[in-house]
Amino acid sequence: MRRRWGQHFLKTRDMAWRIVAWAGLQADRPVLEIGPGSGALTEVLLEAGYTVVAVEVDPLWVEYLQRRWASESRFRVVAGDVLQVDWRRLGLTEPFGIIGNIPYEISSPLVERLIRHEGAWYRAVWTVQREFGERLAARPATAAYGALSVIAQLRWSIELGFIIPPGAFRPPPKVESVVIRIDPRSDIPDAVRTSAFSAFVHAAFRHRRKTLLNSLLRTPSWRDRADTVARCLETLGFSATVRAEQIPVEAWLALWNCVMGQEQSA
Numbered sequence: 662m663r664r665r666w667g668q669h670f671l672k673t674r675d676m677a678w679r680i681v682a683w684a685g686l687q688a689d690r691p692v693l694e695i696g697p698g699s700g701a702l703t704e705v706l707l708e709a710g711y712t713v714v715a716v717e718v719d720p721l722w723v724e725y726l727q728r729r730w731a732s733e734s735r736f737r738v739v740a741g742d743v744l745q746v747d748w749r750r751l752g753l754t755e756p757f758g759i760i761g762n763i764p765y766e767i768s769s770p771l772v773e774r775l776i777r778h779e780g781a782w783y784r785a786v787w788t789v790q791r792e793f794g795e796r797l798a799a800r801p802a803t804a805a806y807g808a809l810s811v812i813a814q815l816r817w818s819i820e821l822g823f824i825i826p827p828g829a830f831r832p833p834p835k836v837e838s839v840v841i842r843i844d845p846r847s848d849i850p851d852a853v854r855t856s857a858f859s860a861f862v863h864a865a866f867r868h869r870r871k872t873l874l875n876s877l878l879r880t881p882s883w884r885d886r887a888d889t890v891a892r893c894l895e896t897l898g899f900s901a902t903v904r905a906e907q908i909p910v911e912a913w914l915a916l917w918n919c920v921m922g923q924e925q926s927a
Contacts (some may be wrong), residue, residue, distance in 0.1 A: 668696065668698055668719075668762075668764055669762070669764075669830035669831070669832060669833070669834050670698045670699050670701060670762070670830060670831050671675050671701040671827055671829060671831075672701075672731055672828075672830060672831045672832060673701075673703065673829065674701070674704070674705065675702075676825065676829050677701045677702050677705040678705050679823070680702065680705075680760075680786070680788065681702065681705045681706060681760070682840075683786075683822050683823070683840060684758075684760055684786035684840075684842065685784070685786075685842070686711065686716075686758040686760065686784060686786065686836070687758060687783070687784075687791045688709075688710060688711070689853075690756065690758055690783065691711070691712040691713070691714065691753045691757045691758070692701050692711045692712065692714070692756070692757060692759070693714055693715075693716070693748060693753055693757050693758070693759045693782070694706065694714070694715040694716070694759075694760055694761055694763050695715075695716060695749065695759065695760070695761030695763065695771070695787075696716070696717060696718070696743065696762060696763070696764065696923060697715040697722070697726060697738070698717070698719070698722055698762070699722065699725070700725075700726055700729060700730075702760060702761075702762065703715060703726070703730075703736065703787070706745055706760070707730070707733060707735060707736055711735070711758075712735040712736075713735065713736050713737075714736075714737050714738075714739060714740075714751050714752065714753055715736070715737070715738045715739065715863055715900070716738075716739045716741055716746055716751070717738055717739070717740065717741075717744045717808065718740075718741065718742050718743070720740060720827055723738055723740045726738045729869055732820055734915075735793075737752075739751060742772070743761075743767075743774070744770050744771070744774060747925075748774070748778045748781055748782075749778065749781050753781075753784075755780070755781045756780070756781060756782050756783035757781065757782055757783070757784060758782065758784050758785075758786070759775075759782050759784070759786065760784035760785070760786045760787070761786075761787055761788070762787075762788040763787045763788060763789050765789070765790040765793065765836075768787075768789050768790065769793075769809070771787075771814055772797075772809070772813065775817075775843065776816065777910045779816070779845060779849075782845075783844070783845070784842065784843065784844050785842075785843040786840065786841070786842050786843070787823060787840070787841055788838050788839070788840050789838060789839060789841060790836050790837075790838060790839075791824060791836060791837040791838055791839045792805070792836065794821055794838075794839040794840075794841045795821070795839070796809050796810060796844075797809060797810060797813050797814075797822050797841060797843075797856075798810070798814075798819045798820070798841065799820050801906060801907060801909050801910070802906060803906070803909055806906050807866050807868045807869075807905075807906070808859075808862045808863045808865070808866040810904075811854070811862050811866075811910050811913050812859055812862060813843075814910045814926070815827055815846075815849070815850070815853045815911075815913070815914060816845065816846060816849050816853060817843045817844060817845055817846055818843070818844045818845075818846060818873045819841060819842070819843055819844075820841065820842045821839055821840075821841055822839065822840035822841060822842060823840055824837050824838070824839050824841070824885060825838040825839065825840065842860060847920065850914055852914060852917055852918065852921070855915065858917055860882075860915060861883070861915060861920075862905075864877055864880040864882075864883055865877060865905040866877065866906070867879070867880065869904070869905070869906065871904075872901070872902050872903065872904055873904060873905045873908070874890060874891055874894075874901060876888050876899070876905065877890060886920070886924070889920050889923050889924060890916070890920055892923065893919035893920050893923065894895055894916070896919055897912060897915055897916060897919065899912075
């Protein structure tokens with residue numbers, strides 16, 4: 662067994678079947694599997710009738726998977742880094758499903774890849790570190806709620822599934838994992854797709870112990886625009902002392918639109 666790139670492999674078919682059953686992927690759509698490793702999920706996906714294209718970074722696992730399913734026409738493994746490969750050039754009919762047991766180290770970069778490839782996929786089902794999954798799905802006024810929560814939830818519908826204990830993996834990680842289901846929203850506002858909106862939300866959350874306005878004052882690009890933000894907060898019914906984690910997801914879009922509107926009319 663090789664332990665590289667932060668990989669932890671599922672030990673039992675029962676857990677693999679549970680993940681695939683909960684995933685609810687469309688039977689007639691192909692599946693992109695991220696980091697198949699020893700093929701625990703791959704085996705179940707193929708038995709369930711899916712067509713699978715797997716992207717694996719470890720050349721030894723690539724060789725193993727090629728040998729194991731050499732005669733299976735519904736399976737193909739691509740050697741490469743899933744953070745570098747262009748998913749649209751994998752030969753998958755769009756939109757495709759995505760599934761994978763995701764190493765914690767690449768969870769955040771994979772969120773960026775989901776954004777970059779929006780329109781190519783219809784659902785992503787990942788096993789991730791529990792803390793990361795809870796950050797994605799966090800509600801306002803909780804410790805896990807942050808910029809990642811806001812940006813992800815304005816783009817996607819996110820559902821937490823079941824907890825997977827460390828003992829379900831080989832070798833066991835030091836943390837619990839959770840299965841998450843991510844579906845693109847059909848009504849993603851244009852503003853949310855911009856890097857400027859993302860930078861604004863990150864700046865507002867950067868100093869969590871400060872108020873939203875004080876956090877922006879510590880960001881050079883927003884220092885001279887804090888008065889505009891203050892007026893918009895008041896317009897939306899928020900106190901000038903509100904913290905970023907107290908603002909609901911949808912209100913961030915309203916706040917951004919108000920700020921942009923006032924700046925354009927000034």
